[in-house]
Amino acid sequence: MRKITYGQAICEAIDEEMARDKSVIFLGEDIEVLGGNFRATPGLYEKYGGWRVRNTPISENSFTGLGLGAALTGLRPIVEIMFCDFMMLAGDQIVNQIAKIRYMSGGQARVPLTIRTTLGAGRSTAAQHSQSLQAIVCHIPGLKVVMPSSASEAKGLLKTAIRDDNPVVFFEHKMEYNKTYEVPEGEYIIPFGVANILKEGKDITIVGTSNQALKALQAAEELTKEGIDAEVIDPRTLVPLDKDTIIKSVKKTGRLLIVDEGYERCGVAGEIAMSILKDVFYHLNAPIERLTTANVPIPFSPALEFPLIPDEKKIYQRVKDMVLG
Amino acid sequence: MRKITYGQAICEAIDEEMARDKSVIFLGEDIEVLGGNFRATPGLYEKYGGWRVRNTPISENSFTGLGLGAALTGLRPIVEIMFCDFMMLAGDQIVNQIAKIRYMSGGQARVPLTIRTTLGAGRSTAAQHSQSLQAIVCHIPGLKVVMPSSASEAKGLLKTAIRDDNPVVFFEHKMEYNKTYEVPEGEYIIPFGVANILKEGKDITIVGTSNQALKALQAAEELTKEGIDAEVIDPRTLVPLDKDTIIKSVKKTGRLLIVDEGYERCGVAGEIAMSILKDVFYHLNAPIERLTTANVPIPFSPALEFPLIPDEKKIYQRVKDMVLG
Amino acid sequence: MENKFNPIKDYNLSKEKLIKMYQDMLKIRYFENKITDLYSKGLMPGLAHLYIGEEAIAVGVCNNLTERDFATSTHRGHGHLIAQGCDLKRMMAEVLGKEDGYCRGKGGTMHIADFSKGILGANGIVGAGIPIATGSGYSAKVRGTDQVTVAFFGDAASNQGTFHESINMAAAWKLPVIYVCENNLYGISVDIRKVANTKDIATRALAYDIPGVVVDGNDVLEVYMVTKEAVERARRGEGPTLIEGKTYRWKGHHLGDPGRVYRLEKETKEWMARCPIKTYKERLLNENVATDKELVIIEKEIKQMVEEAANFAIKSPYPKEEEAFEDLFTEPEGVK
Amino acid sequence: MENKFNPIKDYNLSKEKLIKMYQDMLKIRYFENKITDLYSKGLMPGLAHLYIGEEAIAVGVCNNLTERDFATSTHRGHGHLIAQGCDLKRMMAEVLGKEDGYCRGKGGTMHIADFSKGILGANGIVGAGIPIATGSGYSAKVRGTDQVTVAFFGDAASNQGTFHESINMAAAWKLPVIYVCENNLYGISVDIRKVANTKDIATRALAYDIPGVVVDGNDVLEVYMVTKEAVERARRGEGPTLIEGKTYRWKGHHLGDPGRVYRLEKETKEWMARCPIKTYKERLLNENVATDKELVIIEKEIKQMVEEAANFAIKSPYPKEEEAFEDLFTEPEGVK
């Protein structure tokens, strides 16, 4: 299969959807000549022009709200928020408007809006450019939440997001843009709410969100050498969440580790655990565990940053402790 | 003991602290002649004057940031955000600035700032004035989070919040302001991180946040008639969380129900469960359960609103199901 | 000079239009009087933010719009919806939290929306409609229509960041949006002069190099004409206008707030003497646009219409518990 | 006329002050050249947003402040800190993520703070320092001191809601805050004229009825004098001023961005020809404030100082893993 970068996969998804549907527009900071902060989407401005691809001023709350207004009146906007940390500036529009207007209007409003943003640490960009704030949008009813792992996943899921008539928050991992992956040629979409089993196994289930699914897979492959056979699941979407696949897996393995780069407290890992606890309780051989970023802001120095973030080594070690310890 | 309202208890706490420490200032919308939206703090403006008690314009992000700037330079501000829903407008200042500046500055900054806000449904004020967004601030490292139950709790905890040299988000329940409670005379403070056991019991532990602690107590009293002896715990502060008291209780009872008015997904109830799961796992007779507001926005009509919110009846029923079912 | 100018004739408005604006204002007034009544009887849940006294703004503005245009409203939104021709029955049912309401009881007074009339929603968050209206304007531009969008908001809302951010974008990109600031001098209890150093909010237009116009918000014809120009400008692709209508709310911030401690009785009385409906009625009579008899009939009809709306709303059932789980996402996805 | 006016003499500034401003600008320039060097050697983690070309603003502004005054800075903050007298060693150590840095390696270039000098922090969120500065001004007012606070921010930041909300409060309450907009024409790749309909950001002062002044941001003396007036005004209790310094960043948005695709080479060259340091140096010589020899010595000293800072930073150890859990809350509470 051909290999392209994660960034290219994102760009293809947008390009294909913009070509397919002229109501798709794309708004954000520095997306015109730069193709976005991570240079993921070059060429779209030249191809679709300045009204369909537009640089916004640095006014996150209002350009996100502008996206909502456009979505309500016949367009299908993609709004890029450069770092998910900056979603906090658009908190009102995301939490109180976008998530709720369909409900508040008794189903009158249709909000075909995709918010693309980035998460993740690892670039030494410190506390305000390294967060993984997916838990906040998961907490708010009315938003779909997507956490693609690889490039092929990103492409198929982003196309689904754009076509969805509901607001979707789509999290791209900033450490992935330049990585190369196999991606199928041509059009394809990946439905929401269907988890992907990356590896089958019988000793423990590892659920990893975003690129932690890939790290979990690496760890799992390494663990086979220790005789541990882990099942690895990429949930793909957190809202809706494919609980059934996870439940089935845990009933088989009796153990569950959830890996997520967000802060631990009130985070996604705990939620996945609690959302299935009742179903799997009597099948568990050990308590469900979470591996997340610790409850501290992300520090600047790489000497401090890397030890805090989950990675394949930490997954490996934790699984070993859970299965053997 | 004398009886005063929850609102009066709040007002006393602020009044006493303002009298005690002239660096305490109080900022918010409509706090001067009205004493705030819930008329909880009348008289302070007249007593302390317009610089120490000041009406802000409707600029949540900036007046919250103004509070931070004042806290960094020698004052001890109390910032009132009328409804916690509006915290989303101040998302950047709360999440990216207030919570992080001490950490980012390597411990140079001291942020003696209290954000007072209100949570809770029940007044038919619909989706943007009825939320309970404590999970969002709990998720963010660097903020202390307080959820007082009764008036006496509110007073003692608010005084501690104001005296704390760290940022504290203090959630008042909007249905409580006019309720009357016994409150001790004179000064007292209640330390953070020490849960309050409202009732001892042996069959199940119920943890209730904010006024759900009181509802849990009512339910527990009713449940004694069914022969069910529930232990009721008010955690008081979610950050820091007194895990030990809860763990000890669950080890004894073998069952845990957590009641919180926030949305379920990535909420506080799940967090409390997961934060102790490993400690209590082998003592559990049944899976830990949560009773929260469902994952939908709060609807306007009382016909829709009340069925969604946890209350003493729903607690009663759920506990019965858990213990007997 | 002043009395030589005959605004009704010189503005060249049809009798139909002139009468319609009178009807619209009356509808708002009676509709809200009825709300007061239902509220005091315990039939209306939640908070009622009344528009009484400010009718001329909504009516003067919306009479320049068609159903294909758009508007975002506020917590004080009944007037905007009525002026835009929304159905009183479904409005009242929504205000009472009933099944037949515009939002099936989910929105209530602070969130009534009627997408069929271009009303993108009342809004409980002060200032939040402004970016949404701006997006609607952007949308018209991209879709190549001549639709305009009105953003209604209060004086206090003009201190929100969204005011600045949104008007800045609309100005930079010449979006067809009319920003209508209803300056009733207070945001709840707060005198705008205490929290802003701006005599006229319209002055803020200078920051974006767009027209900013102050208008007597109690004069429906003045509001109409100023808006007309702004709408034409917007439809011609020349960009946004900021209009500030000076007005006053007669009641408290909402029913339950007497609205007195923070305002002088004298001030309130002076404004009430300048009732936008009464003065307009006198004008219609003085200019011989309508006879007293005609106006009396109109008033009766509107009373009747409001009465019917109330009865309809009262009779409408409450939504069923399980409906709380509907309308979150489009079908067929359902709630989760 | 122009050439009759001798700014140095007419401004009545001491030689000491005049030389200090030269030194400060040079410090910034050499400090950032050194960062470029360390970055290219892989010694500096993260993003380096360089201030090179804009030195005259920070230096002209901060030379009006004392250590008891306050300032909030931006992602492009080295210049502000250096002009305010912060220690180059601890700055450089922070930039490299080392234990001896101002923030013990937790902040890095985007978050350096020095509370002992009144620097309330650089900030990674565009526009977020503006309310913080406003609060610092409020604090001075409440505490009854004559401290002033400067909020530094860029042209693009002036489109954030915080700009509007904060200046509105400062104007309404006459807070001692100086809002300094460093207009380098771009926010990353975006030409300010594409996203704002405002020729001069200073015009926005009209919205709050406060003074708004445009100044040549590459002329340190002009910046100094304009700020002086604003500071005196603020200290007299007369409220805030908005100052816009027109300038240009020579480099890309950060090291790693060549900064070319969105700017014309001609434009960059023209601005570089107006180097704030070079022109000031010529002036010092022409006005006989200093001799060539003196200035050469100064330059050497500063190079040396920067060299020492770099060596100090390179030698400083990285923080220990467990320190990641410190500094969240004040002692004795600890992390959780």
Ligand SMILES: Cc1ncc(C[n+]2csc(CCOP(=O)(O)OP(=O)(O)O)c2C)c(N)n1
């Ligand atoms: C973001 C936000 N902050 C505060 C409030 C509470 N609140 C509701 S209406 C109001 C005053 C609004 O004043 P203005 O914009 O002048 O409109 P008016 O009520 O006078 O029509 C306030 C403070 C709110 N709803 N939203």
Ligand SMILES: Cc1ncc(C[n+]2csc(CCOP(=O)(O)OP(=O)(O)O)c2C)c(N)n1
């Ligand atoms: C809220 C927010 N939005 C976007 C960014 C990304 N960003 C960093 S600097 C910058 C441009 C800032 O431009 P300006 O304010 O003019 O300052 P300059 O970089 O030109 O000095 C942007 C968009 C950010 N850091 N914060």
Ligand SMILES: [Mg+2]
């Ligand atoms: Mg008002």
Ligand SMILES: [Mg+2]
């Ligand atoms: Mg700039």
